Amino acid sequence: MPADTNTTRSTGLHVGEIRPGVPKVDPIIVADNITRSFGGLKAVDVEHLEIPRNAITALIGPNGAGKTTLFNLLTGFDKPDTGSWSFDGKALAGVPAFKTSRMGQVRTFQLTKALAxxxxxxxxxxxxxxxxxxxxxxxxxxxxxxxxxxxxxxxxxxxxxxxxxxxxxxxxxxxLSGGQRKLLEMARALMSDPTLVMLDEPMAGVNPALTQSLLDHILGLKAEGMTVLFVEHDMHMVRHISDWVIVMAEGRVVAEGPPDVVMKNPAVIDAYLGSHLDSDIGVVTGRVGVVKEKKK
Amino acid sequence: MDWGAIFSNTVVWIISPETIAYALATVGLAVHFGYAGLLNFGQAGFMALGAYGYAISILSFGFPWWAGILVGMAASVVFALILGIPTLRLRADYLAIATIAAAEVVRLLFQTTVFDAFTNSADGLGGYHEGFRAANPIPKGVYGFGPFTYNETDWWVRIFGILLLAVVILLTWLLMRSPWGRVVKGIREDEDAVRALGKNVFSYKMQALILGGVFGSLGGVVFALPSAVVPGAYVPSLTFFLWTVLLLGGAATIFGPVVGSVLFWIIMSFLANVLPRMADAGWLPFMTNAQASIARYILVGIALMLIVVFRPQGILGNKKELTFNAR
Known part of the structure; x- marks a missing residue:
């Protein structure tokens, strides 16, 4: 499939032993001690997190794990209770959303926001x-x-x-159809020549025929030198295109690492993947006919 | 039934100062709601500031008439800032509540006896016309034809009002076809999306609020030019008439407010002329003459409901461009 032909997976992104919060060789986002509570619920509680530059990083986790909240915090759409984080070496705490976007950190939304x-x-x-x-x-x-x-x-x-x-x-x-709106939103984000593209569930609601071209577009962003951070539930896509996977559960980063390693991590299986790990997720989601994984 | 009198009493509203004033204030509402998506239910407050700013600066401070207009505009800018800074960060419906209250505060401040020396409280202000009329380039005399026969002062008010309206419409057209207008329309659709694209949404909403407010104050000035400034004119129902005009013409259109205003006043005056005559002629056996002349407000209210239900985009609007449930 083209996803594997036009780019290669980036490796060697981390420094030292792989564990949650492992330092990266060249991080674009460094976040420390970020917490955000909604009433009694601690939605996000991240001690340390680094996002590698010029790589595709997937942020996965069960519903309510705090993925979108973390997205909102990193992009200035929400304010954390504590913590500091930087983008490209510039501190972002207290910077409003429109300024983070001007710095080159552009996001899309889980519920597509095409300007109807x-x-x-x-x-x-x-x-x-x-x-x-x-x-x-x-x-x-x-x-x-x-x-x-x-x-x-x-x-x-x-x-x-x-x-x-x-x-x-x-x-x-x-x-436009739902899938076309997703494409439009991504294309619109690219108009600003971003250095970091943050996609919140780019595949949600996209029909399988468009999935392939969306995957290609995301891989294309990396080929052009951009960094991609995306939230996704489709494990198949995560396994295919991401260079690095960060797993969240109950607001914390419970595991991270290259996709092959993370998917075998017992903590991840407990928290998220469950019993379907051994079977191809594509079979479970019915997408296997469209996105065929190369058997290794 | 004297149809000739009804006709001539009706057509004069096409270029009456009230029609022009409503059109001006409604262009402001179109900027607020039609383009920027701001729910302003206090346009009467902006009009009051324009009218009182004009009258007070002439009567109490001896300003020339044109400086009076500038004072009215400046007052509306200040009002927009006071209104916008706390409310524009909130959701649109909160702005609506705040504007209706703020406009009432403005009206009651002009009506109270506390500032009687400046505002003449409930009696309102008059006799500020000298400077404006002295600037009239039209020689003394009576001009026009048929129902449109006026003296030089009446023509001067109308021509000045139409010129002002033309400038305001030109400005709106220039702005809305520019990248500035694109950002503002984007905010109407989804402000978070526009924020994510690196635009300072708060600043744009404030600019739109100020711009529409200034247009509203110019409407207030034209409203005040021919006669007097009375606080009782700037009640919430004035704002709702402006909304009727806006929705009638088309909220996100350049000429909608003009078409809407002309139609609104023609319908209002036609009903005001026809209904009492019909009551007198015994065609409305269940109504007295006085009741019949009030009944027009009921009919206009029903008309507003029908427009919103069956043609939310207004007469000039594109069905796709603005429908209420398409957000």
Whole structure:
């Protein structure tokens, strides 16, 4: 399958013995002592976590493990009770969401947030950074932003073509299917030339026919030098494309490591994988016909 | 039934100062709700600030008329900031509650006797027309044809109002086709998504609130130009009439507020003329003349409900562009 042909798995990402919170050779995100409680429930309690640069890291765990909450905390959409974290060496504590995005850390959402009553192309153009015409006064003088807007449009059209959405450019995003909206959201995030792309369940609700192209796109991001961090329940996808897997349960990081190693970890099997580990998850989810794993 | 009188009493509303004032204030509401998704139920407060800012700065401080307009605009900017800083971080429905309360606070501050020296409390203000009328370039006389026959002052009010409306509409059109408008419309759809793309959502919402508020204050100025400023005019029902106008014309459209305002006033004055006459002629046996002239408000209320149910995008709106349940 193309997923294995166009990129190779990154190895040797960590330093020392593999355990939760193991230091990485070249971390892009370093988080320390992050806690967040909702009432009496400690949703996230992470002592130390490093995300490796230019690799695809999967964040897995059962429902309610705190994956999305951790995402929200790292991107500034929520504020932790304690803790500090940095992105690319810059401290992020207290930085609002829109600024973390400007630094190059762009996220998508579990429930897709396509801007329904904007066209696909407008959705895309909104993603570009540093637009002069987004200033109130400059926007009144079209000749000051027209040229930049045209360049942004060219870039958007190229990306749409890559994501096979170019035929839909003038449609409202509301008219797209769920899977196409996922693609649009990912493409829109790429308009800002991010260094870290954070995808919250990119496969949720996507039909199996689109799964393959989404996988390819995610692998393509890594090939272009970006770092990907994604939350996913589809073990098959995790096993296929991720270079590193972080397992959360009850707000804590219970295990991490390369996918093959993590999937054999008894703590992970207890917490998450359960009895289906031995059978191919693809059989369980019914996707085996679409994404065929190479037997080793 | 004197259909000729009904007709001429009705068509004059096409270019009446009230129609222009409503259109101006409704363009502001369109910026708030139609484009930025801000539920502002206090547009009457912005209009009151425009009208009182204009009148007080002329009467109490001797400002020239054009400076009075600037004061009215500045007052609405300050009001938008006071309103927006605590509420724009909250969900849209909280803004709605805060705006309706804040607009009432504004009206009651103008109505109370505490500031009688400036506001003349419940009696309102008048006699601030000298400067505006002195600036009138139209020579003395009566102009026009048929029902549209006015003296130079009445024409000056109308022409000035229409010019103001044209500028406001041009500004809105320029803004909404620009990247600024794209961000604002994105916020209407989903502010978290726009935040994730690196836009300062709070700042854009504030800019939209201020812009629409300034348009509202200009509506208040035009409302005040021909006659007087009375606090009783800026009640919540004024805001709801503006909403009727907005939804009638189309919330996310450039010319919707103008079309809506003209239609609204034509329907209102037509009913005001027709219903009492019908009662007099015995066509409405269950109503007296006085009841019939009030019945128009009931009909307008029913019309608003019908619009929202059957044509939520308004007359000029694109069905896809704005429907209430598509968020």
């Amino acid at each position: 009553m904007l066209t696909v192309l407008e959705n895309m153009k909104l993603g570009a950074k540093g637009q002069a015409g987004e200033n109130f006064w400059v926007s009144l003088l079209p000749w000051l932003w027209r040229k930049q807007d045209d360049e942004i449009e060219q870039k958007a059209l190229k990306l749409l073509e890559r994501f096979k959405l170019d035929a839909k450019q003038d449609d409202f995003a509301a008219e």
